Amino acid sequence: MKRRRGVSLVELMVAAMLSGMIFVAALPVLTIGRNVIYRANKREAGLTAGDAAFEYVANEMRFAERIWIGNEKEEIPPGEENWNAVYAKGTLMVRDRAPVSEGLCGRPVFSDGFLNFADLKLEAETVGPSDLSLTVRLMDGDEIVYERTELLSVLNMTLNEDCHIEGNAETGGDSSPVLWYQKKGETASE
Numbered sequence: 001m002k003r004r005r006g007v008s009l010v011e012l013m014v015a016a017m018l019s020g021m022i023f024v025a026a027l028p029v030l031t032i033g034r035n036v037i038y039r040a041n042k043r044e045a046g047l048t049a050g051d052a053a054f055e056y057v058a059n060e061m062r063f064a065e066r067i068w069i070g071n072e073k074e075e076i077p078p079g080e081e082n083w084n085a086v087y088a089k090g091t092l093m094v095r096d097r098a099p100v101s102e103g104l105c106g107r108p109v110f111s112d113g114f115l116n117f118a119d120l121k122l123e124a125e126t127v128g129p130s131d132l133s134l135t136v137r138l139m140d141g142d143e144i145v146y147e148r149t150e151l152l153s154v155l156n157m158t159l160n161e162d163c164h165i166e167g168n169a170e171t172g173g174d175s176s177p178v179l180w181y182q183k184k185g186e187t188a189s190e
Helices: 009-062
Strands: 064-070 082-089 091-099 119-128 131-140 143-153 178-183
Touching (some): 009 091
């Protein structure tokens, strides 16, 4: 009897079919794994970016001497004093001391790529004469990627009859409040 070397066509076809079936069976597992990794990366990026945005806004508010919660149109601080402002326009924006009449011509706090995966929303509410409830939320469409709410005590506001956080901003829909503030040592107007 002759010894046969090599593989027959039938054996080759059976091996190819079995390999294809194994690949087709493994494809959903690979897809699910890829989606899990994508969601985990997005959640980690959301935690990093959300915490950074929250800490930035919280530190600015903690050391403010005056705070006015409003928006960019009707609910602005009265008078022509110089005010800083922190607000959200997709990303976190800051406006350095300028008269209120100059409007919101700010600069981004973070680089362009830092918050590009989600929209930033700010919510602020007065809770007491020198207490502020601050919420930072990152939204990817309707999905909440990050949300953090804390009560902040403003450190430089002394408790007297003039001490209170003023203003009321509508936060429904796509709007986010503008946190107007003045820091200790800054003159009220120039």
